[in-house]
Amino acid sequence: MRGFHINRRVRRVAEGALLLLLLMAAGCGEQEEKTGQASARPYEGKSITLITANHPWADEIKPLLPDFEAETGMSVLIQSHFEDQLTQKLTVQFTSGAEKPDVFMYRPLQEGKAFYRNGWLQPLDEYAARETGYGLSDFSAQAIRSATVDGKLTGIPIITEQGVLYYRKDLLEQAGIPVPRTIGELTEAARKLHDPQRGVYGFVARGQRSPLVTQVSSFLYSEGGDFTVNGRAAINSPQALKAFTAYGTLLREYGPPEAIHMSWPQAGRLFAAGHAAFYTDANSLYRSVTDPAHSKIADRVGFAPFPAGDAGSRTYNITSWGLAINPKSPDRDAAWAFIAWATSQETVLHTQSKGHPGARRSVWNLPEGTAGFPPELVEAVRESSREGVDHDRPTTVDVAGAREAVGEIVQRVISGETDIRETADRANAALQAILDKEAEGRP
Known part of the structure; x- marks a missing residue:
């Protein structure tokens, strides 16, 4: 599957070996099979709502969602709005204390400080730190600072x-x-x-x-x-x-x-x-x-x-769009799982190869990561990013x-x-x- 940080083939082999050991030891396969399925689809039955801007990045993510849903067991419901309508929609929902959306696109430098001071952005530092292999340090330092308010990481960069x-x-x-x-x-x-x-x-x-x-x-x-x-x-x-x-x-x-x-x-x-x-x-x-x-x-x-x-x-050198979590979401872990997938190296490589500049430095150093941009532009971006x-x-x-x-x-x-x-x-x-x-x- 594109973009999810767990290697499917490795996981299947490991799960198969574990299931065999359980069957041999206990002679009772039904409960173990259910446990194996729960592990394989950790968010079975969960549903999150994602609100996006009418942005090309969202158009590139949508075709990848079926694989993500099959992998995790969760369903992702998408709503899209024009830029100004998006801010108005989020403001109305958050002011009313709504639990939805769970995940949303936002402009860190335009709304970030106000949203955070109003209690509308879930700090993500701990989520990113505990995510094995996520690689927050792979992100441009300036992009991360763009999405940081009062020392807290309030969103993950998706477009720079x-x-x-x-x-x-x-x-x-x-x-x-x-x-x-x-x-x-x-x-x-x-x-x-x-x-x-x-x-x-x-x-x-x-x-x-x-x-x-x-x-x-x-x-x-x-x-x-x-x-x-x-x-x-x-x-x-x-x-x-x-x-x-x-x-x-x-x-x-x-x-x-x-x-x-x-x-x-x-x-x-x-x-x-x-x-x-x-x-x-x-x-x-x-x-x-x-x-x-x-x-x-x-x-x-x-x-x-x-x-x-x-x-x-x-x-x-900024984050123009990021993904954030609603602090009142009842499924914040599931919301983070979506963000971790959407901003993983593999998914960023896919979206950036389509011409949408991401924040992962490793992707900018891969030929596939710059294939969607004119070579002169790539050099200009690299030089501009240094300072x-x-x-x-x-x-x-x-x-x-x-x-x-x-x-x-x-x-x-x-x-x-x-x-x-x-x-x-x-x-x-x-x-x-x-x-x-x-x-x-x-x-």
Whole structure:
């Protein structure tokens, strides 16, 4: 069976030998056979509910479930929801104290802190530690930190993301421009290739206030800044102002006129249509720009590590989606058995071979584990992961409010504001107020 951590053939041999010894010793086979069956199907009659996002990872897991159910004896009932609907559904159910779902997909950096503080995430440290051969140490350290709140592991990573630079190979070759290795080189290359009259913009990325925050984070880290430093808001630091100005200027000077209204679907579609030379975003979106059915430049897309700033090339290396357990589930052991299977090396190898980046380092080192990705992208991910940062937004309970504060600064640059100090100071105060409220435990 795909993905389950017990070797079926070895187990059958062992069970057969044990059954023979019991029969010989006691001469009574009926009870021993029942015991053997119970051992073979440890969750016989159990049923768990799994709630997923409408995500390709879930589509890859579903065909594997019959084998898992046959192996364990449990049944898995699946419900799927769109991203925003998923959060609303979980919030309503958990607020009411519901025992279901038993297992659910969630976004650790978006909902993790709030869910955990509300008592909606079962700590998984002990489960992972007692699982023989599970190999928690095989997971990316940054991905694990992304899913850790107050020192507790609240979920297991299933999808990771790193920031990369997408670029048009043909445009760079025609202009004799090397792939940018620094933010300064990216800005200069975008300037040279910016040609709106021919329908090509130098650069595209997310410009909407909240969505842009995760992508400007790579500029921020590469310039030596962060959203918070030593627990204090730091989005008005010199490093932050330099990073936000660089990102906003790229979109204002060399991006499409509608850039300020773009999230990842709009920016990705514009790049896939051949209307931009450079595009910075998550590696997990690579299929949207390399699928010939949806991209006019599928065979002309290049991938590179995120360009370096004053602090080097530092992008995020995070868990974008994880699996968690409802603390009120009556079948938490069965729920963990499902998670252990779904995140085992064998199952991760299967899902990652289909192009869904997982968190197990061993899988990234296997040829089968990288077969579903362009070789250039694999190298970019490996290089970016070495200095990866475990968050791509402010880590707070009020993530939405924090993102609004950061996004306002960048949007002022996109809109043409040249001196953003006052805006940054005001936004920093707003972020600090969010942090202070959280520290005091105020609702």
